[in-house]
Amino acid sequence: IQMQSCILAGGVAIGVSISALQQPWEAMALGFIAAIISAMGFRYLKTHLLIAFDCHDTCSVLSTHGLPGLLGWLAQLVLHIKDCDDHTVAIRFAVFHISALFITICVSLTTGILTAFLLKWNFWRPPQNNKCFDDQAFWEFPNLVVQK
Numbered sequence: 088i089q090m091q092s093c094i095l096a097g098g099v100a101i102g103v104s105i106s107a108l109q110q111p112w113e114a115m116a117l118g119f120i121a122a123i124i125s126a127m128g129f130r131y132l133k134t135h136l137l138i139a140f141d142c143h144d145t146c147s148v149l150s151t152h153g154l155p156g157l158l159g160w161l162a163q164l165v166l167h168i169k170d171c172d173d174h175t176v177a178i179r180f181a182v183f184h185i186s187a188l189f190i191t192i193c194v195s196l197t198t199g200i201l202t203a204f205l206l207k208w209n210f211w212r213p214p215q216n217n218k219c220f221d222d223q224a225f226w227e228f229p230n231l232v233v234q235k
Contacts, residue, residue: 089129092147096125096155103159107166117162121155128154160188 097118101108108114128150136142136149144150164184171177 088147089126092129092151093122093125096121096151099152100155100159100162103156104163104166107163107170109166109170113162113166117159121158124154124158125150160184 100117100121101114104117108117129147132150132154133144133147136144164181167180168177171180
């Protein structure tokens with residue numbers, strides 16, 4: 088599972104920053120760094136999130152998509168600024184990209200917290216656990232039929 092997550096993380100980081108990459112070694116280095124970040128997040132960040140915030144990253148989405156996406160965003164920002172000749176355009180580019188990142192994080196945190204509150208309420212009908220393990224309530228067994 089970790090190997091698949093690392094491969095996907097490399098693809099995520101490259102996909103985010105593909106417009107700024109000019110050399111193949113840049114793409115390979117970025118994919119390698121994203122794979123390392125994904126593996127470290129899968130190994131360490133998952134347990135720390137559970138201990139510190141009591142939240143469980145079930146499918147390791149943060150390690151597979153979130154952190155490599157941020158790495159790709161940062162690589163794109165740095166490479167575009169490095170290749171820009173005009174400082175005014177570079178500053179505008181950086182301000183727009185940082186603003187877009189903050190807006191994205193704010194919207195995702197807001198909707199995530201709203202979803203968590205909605206799921207914590209007892210508004211939803213709780214499952215009935217009284218007959219979950221009683222097979223006779225859901226199945227007919229011919230060998231258990233009483234003969235008269």
